[in-house]
Amino acid sequence: MFDNLSERLDSVFKKLKGHGKLKEKDVEDGLKEVRIALLEADVHYKVVKKFINDIKERALGQEVMKSLTPGQQVIKIVNDELTKLMGASHEDLNLSGPVPIPVMLVGLQGSGKTTTAGKLAVLMRKNGRKPYLVPADVYRPAAIKQLKKLGDQLDVPVFPSDAKKDPVKICREAVKKARKEGYDTLILDTAGRLHVDEELMTELVRIRDAVHPSDILLVADAMTGQDAVNIAKSYDEILDIGGVVLTKMDGDARGGAALSIKAVTGKPIKFIGVGEKLNQLEPFHPDRMASSILGMGDVLTFIEKAQSVVDEEQAAEIEKKLRKSQFTLEDFRDQMVQIRKMGSLTDLLNMIPGFSKNKQMKNLEVDERELVKIEAIINSMTPRERRQHTIINGSRRKRIARGSGTTVQDVNKLIKNYTQVMKMIKKINKGGMRGLGRGILPF
Amino acid sequence: MKGNRIIMGWFKKKSKQDRKTPSEQKTHKATEVFEEDETVTINMFQESDEGIPGYPAGFQSEPDSGFVRHLRKGLSKTREFLTTDIENLFKSGTTMEDLWEEIEERLITSDIGVQTTMDIMENISKKFPKISNPDQLKAVLKEEIISLLNTQTAAPEKATAKPHVVMIVGINGVGKTTTIGKLAAKSSDEGKKVLIAAADTFRAAAIEQLVIWAEKAGADIVRHRDNADPAAVAYDGVEAAVARGKDIVFVDTAGRLHTKISLMEELKKIRRALSKKIPDAPHEVLLVLDATTGQNALSQVRLFNNAIGVTGIALTKLDGTAKGGIVVSICSTFDIPLKYIGVGEQLEDLHDFDPALFADALF
Numbered sequence: 001m002f003d004n005l006s007e008r009l010d011s012v013f014k015k016l017k018g019h020g021k022l023k024e025k026d027v028e029d030g031l032k033e034v035r036i037a038l039l040e041a042d043v044h045y046k047v048v049k050k051f052i053n054d055i056k057e058r059a060l061g062q063e064v065m066k067s068l069t070p071g072q073q074v075i076k077i078v079n080d081e082l083t084k085l086m087g088a089s090h091e092d093l094n095l096s097g098p099v100p101i102p103v104m105l106v107g108l109q110g111s112g113k114t115t116t117a118g119k120l121a122v123l124m125r126k127n128g129r130k131p132y133l134v135p136a137d138v139y140r141p142a143a144i145k146q147l148k149k150l151g152d153q154l155d156v157p158v159f160p161s162d163a164k165k166d167p168v169k170i171c172r173e174a175v176k177k178a179r180k181e182g183y184d185t186l187i188l189d190t191a192g193r194l195h196v197d198e199e200l201m202t203e204l205v206r207i208r209d210a211v212h213p214s215d216i217l218l219v220a221d222a223m224t225g226q227d228a229v230n231i232a233k234s235y236d237e238i239l240d241i242g243g244v245v246l247t248k249m250d251g252d253a254r255g256g257a258a259l260s261i262k263a264v265t266g267k268p269i270k271f272i273g274v275g276e277k278l279n280q281l282e283p284f285h286p287d288r289m290a291s292s293i294l295g296m297g298d299v300l301t302f303i304e305k306a307q308s309v310v311d312e313e314q315a316a317e318i319e320k321k322l323r324k325s326q327f328t329l330e331d332f333r334d335q336m337v338q339i340r341k342m343g344s345l346t347d348l349l350n351m352i353p354g355f356s357k358n359k360q361m362k363n364l365e366v367d368e369r370e371l372v373k374i375e376a377i378i379n380s381m382t383p384r385e386r387r388q389h390t391i392i393n394g395s396r397r398k399r400i401a402r403g404s405g406t407t408v409q410d411v412n413k414l415i416k417n418y419t420q421v422m423k424m425i426k427k428i429n430k431g432g433m434r435g436l437g438r439g440i441l442p443f
Numbered sequence: 444m445k446g447n448r449i450i451m452g453w454f455k456k457k458s459k460q461d462r463k464t465p466s467e468q469k470t471h472k473a474t475e476v477f478e479e480d481e482t483v484t485i486n487m488f489q490e491s492d493e494g495i496p497g498y499p500a501g502f503q504s505e506p507d508s509g510f511v512r513h514l515r516k517g518l519s520k521t522r523e524f525l526t527t528d529i530e531n532l533f534k535s536g537t538t539m540e541d542l543w544e545e546i547e548e549r550l551i552t553s554d555i556g557v558q559t560t561m562d563i564m565e566n567i568s569k570k571f572p573k574i575s576n577p578d579q580l581k582a583v584l585k586e587e588i589i590s591l592l593n594t595q596t597a598a599p600e601k602a603t604a605k606p607h608v609v610m611i612v613g614i615n616g617v618g619k620t621t622t623i624g625k626l627a628a629k630s631s632d633e634g635k636k637v638l639i640a641a642a643d644t645f646r647a648a649a650i651e652q653l654v655i656w657a658e659k660a661g662a663d664i665v666r667h668r669d670n671a672d673p674a675a676v677a678y679d680g681v682e683a684a685v686a687r688g689k690d691i692v693f694v695d696t697a698g699r700l701h702t703k704i705s706l707m708e709e710l711k712k713i714r715r716a717l718s719k720k721i722p723d724a725p726h727e728v729l730l731v732l733d734a735t736t737g738q739n740a741l742s743q744v745r746l747f748n749n750a751i752g753v754t755g756i757a758l759t760k761l762d763g764t765a766k767g768g769i770v771v772s773i774c775s776t777f778d779i780p781l782k783y784i785g786v787g788e789q790l791e792d793l794h795d796f797d798p799a800l801f802a803d804a805l806f
Contacts, residue, residue: 042737110616146648225737
């Protein structure tokens with residue numbers, strides 16, 4: 001998300017830093033680049049315009065232009081404004097009021113409400129709550145069934161809604177039932193509707209007024225274009241939403257919709273959906289996002305992710321093996337699997353401060369397909385081959401290639417790379433970091 | 444984490460793939476827009492919401508209205524953006540600079556994209572250095588947009604093969620299943636015998652949803668259990684269609700993000716399964732796009748097309764306030780025709796796309 005933007009900002013910043021004295025034109029040229037990057041990320045036209053104007057106004061002010069380091073000053077202003085635009089720290093779901101507490105999910109068709117409902121239930125249960133899923137979409141064929149199936153999968157109870165009933169009545173009855181059966185949080189999954197559909201929008205107001213949800217979340221697609229502002233604005237005006245869930249963030253969307261929605265409604269993005277699995281809903285940290293856009297990395301998220309998948313003992317074991325140069329292909333595969341659990345490698349690398357700025361690293365685009373290949377190749381080896389790569393001769397290579405659906409060249413490449421790395425490890429063990437060549441990252 | 448360091452060595456030399464959208468390539472040509480000093484508030488929604496509030500009320504009440512009128516209704520928002528405001532511009536004695544900026548804003552806010560917007564504006568200013576009235580400007584804009592949409596003139600292929608196999612793909616939530624329901628109904632109305640293969644075995648209740656649509660459309664359906672192999676469903680669908688003498692088969696697939704490599708591989712497998720029974724199947728691969736999507740739609744088209752070869756696009760959800768301008772960029776970038784547009788949730792709310800009619804409805 002926003003990688004293009006941070007790249008642009010970086011090049012702009014470099015140019016600005018280069019100037020001893022800053023002319024008005026330098027600032028304007030720089031801002032023009034920033035503007036295009038924002039527009040290409042689908043940030044709304046007017047939001048971009050205001051953002052750029054705010055920066056320009058401050059940057060062209062007297063004290064900046066006359067200061068000794070005008071470039072630095074401008075960069076600081078951009079940082080400030082961007083952080084302001086993104087918002088402060090993570091805001092959690094509002095779950096106040098008498099139990100059972102209803103939370104309402106609203107949004108356009110296909111934005112991901114039902115899936116988000118399932119994901120929220122998982123999250124709530126993790127936090128010690130007793131969620132109750134309430135399907136209130138009586139329009140789309142089989143929508144109720146979809147949530148029922150999700151609930152069964154997750155072992156979360158689902159209110160037996162009747163598609164012939166009024167959704168308002170369904171929600172009211174669900175609250176009653178939750179109270180009786182001891183569920184403390186209701187997740188109301190409403191039907192997708194266009195924000196200009198007066199009749200259906202009124203229905204949402206009726207549901208809200210009937211059950212008084214403590215939080216109303218607008219579920220929006222991260223790929224939404226310029227229309228995001230219209231959608232968010234209408235929903236917020238009509239319903240007074242409490243926050244936003246941005247879905248489908250695992251694609252390659254640049255997510256400008258996030259900035260637009262925040263700017264237009266002032267309501268925080270509370271969660272982001274990052275995958276199809278039902279545990280793939282993450283709290284959104286605007287401050288971290290801002291620092292990541294500015295190329296400052298997102299170390300916090302990186303550490304959190306690493307902690308969630310890395311097993312301390314195993315790590316110590318691996319280190320020992322490395323020291324003794326006994327790092328086998330098997331260990332290599334296990335390491336790779338662990339890292340992949342953390343998410344896309346490109347994303348991970350970008351969380352590392354300065355990474356996106358490093359020229360050498362900039363062109364490094366991790367091809368996840370390579371990873372799959374490498375894993376398949378290693379999986380196709382016998383345990384003995386994994387521990388002792390020297391026994392892998394021509395016919396074994398052929399077999400491995402066939403077994404993994406790759407070519408002998410692929411197998412050769414992997415083994416060659418592996419032996420090179422092993423050599424390097426030996427060197428390091430002998431002579432410290434000096435042995436490190438160009439092939440290895442500096443961290 | 445020490446081991447990780449080593450692993451990175453493997454990927455070091457991967458060169459950056461050429462993923463840039465055309466709009467990323469030449470970006471310095473930005474027009475002047477920071478000129479005026481006006482403070483802009485973010486309250487920009489003067490755009491009137493009167494007129495036709497969309498659907499369903501209007502739509503259902505007059506199902507017999509003419510095609511163009513119907514289309515116009517669905518696209519009323521898109522039309523508004525170009526008509527009302529441009530006329531106002533000339534009335535209030537604005538300068539040329541304001542005018543250009545306004546046009547830029549209108550084009551960009553319709554999701555046409557920065558680069559395509561620049562191109563359109565550059566072309567217009569070159570061809571017509573002096574524009575003096577709204578009608579002229581409208582005509583010029585319209586002409587420019589039609590020419591971009593018209594890069595592909597592929598006539599709709601006649602479904603000669605029997606059965607004619609159509610595979611429907613797209614990311615999650617764009618409206619694949621609904622579009623299939625509408626397409627099936629359309630084919631049934633034309634007197635064709637339709638079969639639907641429910642190869643979205645992943646999403647909960649996707650099959651049930653499709654069964655309801657098939658009933659409405661009077662089509663047969665081939666289904667397996669949840670989580671069955673979608674390629675197997677696709678194969679069975681084609682086989683059943685041959686056995687039952689069907690004219691057309693629609694293969695529903697699970698929504699998937701275009702960046703998920705393994706899921707794109709699964710699509711290729713479905714495609715291969717279809718061609719086992721009928722070598723030149725699928726005859727069509729229809730990519731469904733959501734009109735609310737912004738610049739990411741370009742990436743979707745590119746990656747789906749690279750993976751399985753897209754022969755046509757269906758643009759859904761045009762009945763909201765989203766303008767779907769991205770199709771202009773898509774049509775001018777790829778050689779893939781926009782075939783259908785969806786303007787509502789009813790069975791009849793799917794239309795063949797016709798650039799001329801579309802442009803007519805725009806202005």
